[in-house]
Amino acid sequence: MLAYSVRRVLATIPLLLLGTFIVYVLVAISGDPLAKLVTCTTCDQSAFDRIIDLYDLDKPIPERYVNWIVNAVQGDFGPAVSFGSIDAGALVLERAANSARVAVPAFLLIVTIAVALGVYSAVNQYSRLDYTVTGLSFLGISLPTFVFALLLQTIMIWMLEGFGWRPFYVTGMRTVELDGFLEMLRSHVLPVVTLVLVLTASESRFQRAAMLEVINSDYIRTARAKGVPRRRVILRHGLRNALIPMVTIWALDFAALLGGSVVTETIFAWPGLGPLFISAVSQLDLNLTMAIVMLTSLLVITFNLVADLAYGWLDPRIRYE
Amino acid sequence: MSEAAIDAREGITTVSRSFGRQAWDRFRRHRLAMFALVLLALLTLSFIVGPWLSPYAFSDQDFSALNQGPSLAHPFGTDPIGRDLMVRTFIGGRYSLRIALLIAVLTTVIGTVIGAVSGYFGGAIGAAVDQFINLFLIVPSLIILIVLANRYGSGPNAIAVVIALLAWPLIARIVRGSFLQFREQEFVLAARAAGASTRRIMFRHILPNVFGPIVVNATLLIGTAIILESTLGFLGLGVRPPVPTLGNLIAEAKGALQTKPSAALIPGGFIVAITLCANFIGDGLRDALDPTSRRS
Amino acid sequence: MTAPLLEVEDLRVTFGTDDGDVRAVQGLSFTVAEGETLAVVGESGSGKTVAALAIMRLLPRYARVEGTIRFRGTSLLDLDDAGMRDLQGDDLAMVFQDPMTALNPVMTIGDQIVEAVRTHRDVTEAAARDRAAELLDLVGIPEPRRRIDSYPHEFSGGMRQRAMIAMAISNDPKLLIADEPTTALDVTVQAQVMEVIRRVQEATGTAVMLVTHDLGLVAGTADRIQVMYGGRMFESGDTDTIFYGSRNPYTLGLMASIPSAMGRTARRLEPIPGSPPSLINLPEGCVFGPRCAFATDACRTEPALQVLDAATGHATRCHRAAELPALLAARAAGATDAGGAA
Numbered sequence: 013m014l015a016y017s018v019r020r021v022l023a024t025i026p027l028l029l030l031g032t033f034i035v036y037v038l039v040a041i042s043g044d045p046l047a048k049l050v051t052c053t054t055c056d057q058s059a060f061d062r063i064i065d066l067y068d069l070d071k072p073i074p075e076r077y078v079n080w081i082v083n084a085v086q087g088d089f090g091p092a093v094s095f096g097s098i099d100a101g102a103l104v105l106e107r108a109a110n111s112a113r114v115a116v117p118a119f120l121l122i123v124t125i126a127v128a129l130g131v132y133s134a135v136n137q138y139s140r141l142d143y144t145v146t147g148l149s150f151l152g153i154s155l156p157t158f159v160f161a162l163l164l165q166t167i168m169i170w171m172l173e174g175f176g177w178r179p180f181y182v183t184g185m186r187t188v189e190l191d192g193f194l195e196m197l198r199s200h201v202l203p204v205v206t207l208v209l210v211l212t213a214s215e216s217r218f219q220r221a222a223m224l225e226v227i228n229s230d231y232i233r234t235a236r237a238k239g240v241p242r243r244r245v246i247l248r249h250g251l252r253n254a255l256i257p258m259v260t261i262w263a264l265d266f267a268a269l270l271g272g273s274v275v276t277e278t279i280f281a282w283p284g285l286g287p288l289f290i291s292a293v294s295q296l297d298l299n300l301t302m303a304i305v306m307l308t309s310l311l312v313i314t315f316n317l318v319a320d321l322a323y324g325w326l327d328p329r330i331r332y333e
Numbered sequence: 334m335s336e337a338a339i340d341a342r343e344g345i346t347t348v349s350r351s352f353g354r355q356a357w358d359r360f361r362r363h364r365l366a367m368f369a370l371v372l373l374a375l376l377t378l379s380f381i382v383g384p385w386l387s388p389y390a391f392s393d394q395d396f397s398a399l400n401q402g403p404s405l406a407h408p409f410g411t412d413p414i415g416r417d418l419m420v421r422t423f424i425g426g427r428y429s430l431r432i433a434l435l436i437a438v439l440t441t442v443i444g445t446v447i448g449a450v451s452g453y454f455g456g457a458i459g460a461a462v463d464q465f466i467n468l469f470l471i472v473p474s475l476i477i478l479i480v481l482a483n484r485y486g487s488g489p490n491a492i493a494v495v496i497a498l499l500a501w502p503l504i505a506r507i508v509r510g511s512f513l514q515f516r517e518q519e520f521v522l523a524a525r526a527a528g529a530s531t532r533r534i535m536f537r538h539i540l541p542n543v544f545g546p547i548v549v550n551a552t553l554l555i556g557t558a559i560i561l562e563s564t565l566g567f568l569g570l571g572v573r574p575p576v577p578t579l580g581n582l583i584a585e586a587k588g589a590l591q592t593k594p595s596a597a598l599i600p601g602g603f604i605v606a607i608t609l610c611a612n613f614i615g616d617g618l619r620d621a622l623d624p625t626s627r628r629s
Numbered sequence: 630m631t632a633p634l635l636e637v638e639d640l641r642v643t644f645g646t647d648d649g650d651v652r653a654v655q656g657l658s659f660t661v662a663e664g665e666t667l668a669v670v671g672e673s674g675s676g677k678t679v680a681a682l683a684i685m686r687l688l689p690r691y692a693r694v695e696g697t698i699r700f701r702g703t704s705l706l707d708l709d710d711a712g713m714r715d716l717q718g719d720d721l722a723m724v725f726q727d728p729m730t731a732l733n734p735v736m737t738i739g740d741q742i743v744e745a746v747r748t749h750r751d752v753t754e755a756a757a758r759d760r761a762a763e764l765l766d767l768v769g770i771p772e773p774r775r776r777i778d779s780y781p782h783e784f785s786g787g788m789r790q791r792a793m794i795a796m797a798i799s800n801d802p803k804l805l806i807a808d809e810p811t812t813a814l815d816v817t818v819q820a821q822v823m824e825v826i827r828r829v830q831e832a833t834g835t836a837v838m839l840v841t842h843d844l845g846l847v848a849g850t851a852d853r854i855q856v857m858y859g860g861r862m863f864e865s866g867d868t869d870t871i872f873y874g875s876r877n878p879y880t881l882g883l884m885a886s887i888p889s890a891m892g893r894t895a896r897r898l899e900p901i902p903g904s905p906p907s908l909i910n911l912p913e914g915c916v917f918g919p920r921c922a923f924a925t926d927a928c929r930t931e932p933a934l935q936v937l938d939a940a941t942g943h944a945t946r947c948h949r950a951a952e953l954p955a956l957l958a959a960r961a962a963g964a965t966d967a968g969g970a971a
Contacts, residue, residue, distance in 0.1 A: 229730065230725060230727060230730040230731040231730065231731055231732055231733040231734070233687055233725070233731070234725060234731045234732065234733070234793075234796075235733065235744075236687055236717065237685055237687055237717055237718060237722070237723045237725075237797075238717065238718035238722075238744065238745045238748055238796070239713075239714040239715065239716070239717035239718035239719060239748050239749060240714075240718070240744060240748050241714060241748075242710070248744075249733050249736070252735050253733070253734070253735055256735075326735065327734070327735060328734070328735060328780040328782070329734055329780070329782045
């Protein structure tokens, strides 16, 4: 299994290189760092030279990319020019930690709720609860994240106007260290709830479909023919089989959450990777963009591998040699 | 599928009505889907007819009513420079729906062709499509979107094309799976033995069997596209103002959430309504077009 | 005569679908005695599997099951779920058609048998494992102690079906229902699995209800045969009577379509023309009428099941049962004439 993992990781390297190269080229050809200086009347040639030297602008893009990747694998992602030239790698890690503060609780809630709802409504197919869950998940799928987030904010505003008090903060991040536990909680709730609603809606649909397929399968009937109690049939025979196809979905969703949710974090003014990414790309900050892409790619690759290994653990038919 | 249900279905050997007729009958019995179809038609109609009936044009300014909430004269309120938000919402709905339809059609066509080719021929082309899909997990779509919009502008059509170029793997994967499965089946082998050309086998023999999932997913794509487009608009990365898509309207209104939440929530409600309709219709179509989904 | 082990009376099973009610089983009555082997034969769609699942109470909830099913005097359709579970897998067990899908892919064979044992017997895990190994040995799986920890995918089709049988008999059932137990298997393996069922029956004394479409398979196994068509009983009797004295055109058609089932005479295979009826729009009158070579105007009314010989229990559903031997003789003569002319 270790050999398999190593091979899998090695196999993703070309993909990672190609992906980062594409991003590098796209950003590099889109913005000319010299453009800002053209309108600068007080700048002399030395200012231009400094910029050219900083970005290696006198070298072709592929060579610049090679330089970047050589430094990047040594942990040096260069300065983030749009953020006062602080170290891009350090900035990204700091923001990634902030994203994780909402991503981890959101993911745990999503998986728990989606499994429970999906399994329950599949087992009670066509019951009133099944229809309710299905209806709610349709609503959740159809509700754009930003509309839901704005709705939550509006409710908080109304509460503030109506009662002079609101339970949760609509923007900004508060931490235990600086603001205390309660304040931390009040600032984390809305972003987490937003992420949970959106992803639970789709995941519970997948879970329901997976469970339905399982409970209509022959081996479930075999278990019933043995006289095994219903609860045990569902939990012991059904659930494990129905979780297998979910593993990939979980892995991709968790990687996406950890990589920063652009919309949610932007709306709640959360200092995570999402808004940082938008700002980096909009300002064509090459080093910062590349550092973020590198991290999100590694997250996707890592969790894909985790999903594959979990697959092998859950499903004895799959063996990795 | 339980044995009993299979046995029960095997009893149904006479198919007197045509497949399309049966599908429509089944769809009609799907009450939510029918309701969604009617609602979507009404919404579309109001987007088309509404602006004609309104006394205001979408850029007319009413200086006696700046930045107001809903009133009799302006049922959806006005924006900070006195433009009527109802007519702007209808026009916005027009643009959003048009973009979404364009995205759905383009994505479906591209996805179907690539999925069909990679599924039927497999091998290198299939592997290439796989790698391409994997690449998209690494290269964030937002970068491509922003960069392309920088270069080629961000009009409604340009945005639709860019999104379609990013979204086609969604459809390609489904079509490809079906083609992989059908390519080995007897009726295809029979057609090949009878000397049918590859193109004929792909598009006359196999494609009709994949028709159901394609139509269903194209319908669902309309919902996804509306959400994508409005989200981009909201982030300021979509169709550039002054084109008033639903997302742009919400982006314009989000600063005034405190004083006038209706300006953001009303277009938001329209987005939800359209997406819900598309999802319910897609679900109804899934039941209607899947011959195996018979239930009491 | 003591009460039969299983008594089915006027069983009707209906599935509601969008296109109308599917009447899968219509007024089926039969019995199974202790220790005997009853073969239920028919094409797919004849209702034989549905009837078997109805007895096990394993039909989906939307199936309407009416009539009475008595097992050792207990009315199964009146039992609550818990009461039914006490019988399922204990006195009343079932082997399914496709051993590829009927075993849980993520549990070892041993765990699945242990579960069957411990659901009904208050024994330790270790004792149940011993029992499982013993059962695997009985059904002819080599090295049972080692194979007990295998997963289903590590077994061949025949081995899986053996394991399936081992699981079904783990609590010494009084009645073992085997639904097409060999259909999904290779021809060479089919005979082995039938042999396992025979051996199991000898060892445990269980009655077997063998559901199959293959009349040839049951010749050496069954004590009695009942033939089903269109959800109805078409003929029943002891094995010899059915094979050598059938009074039903459908049964005769089934036999004629078995390659060398009898080995009596070298004759051409004669498939039954047409296909089984739609269970939604059943034909008027005799449901086999449209496919029957001997159908007359009388067959526009549905024939009743008539008892021909009370002693052997031979009964048939055919208006022309009495004239059938003469008709067959005439036909055989005609065929010989035609052959001579050619």
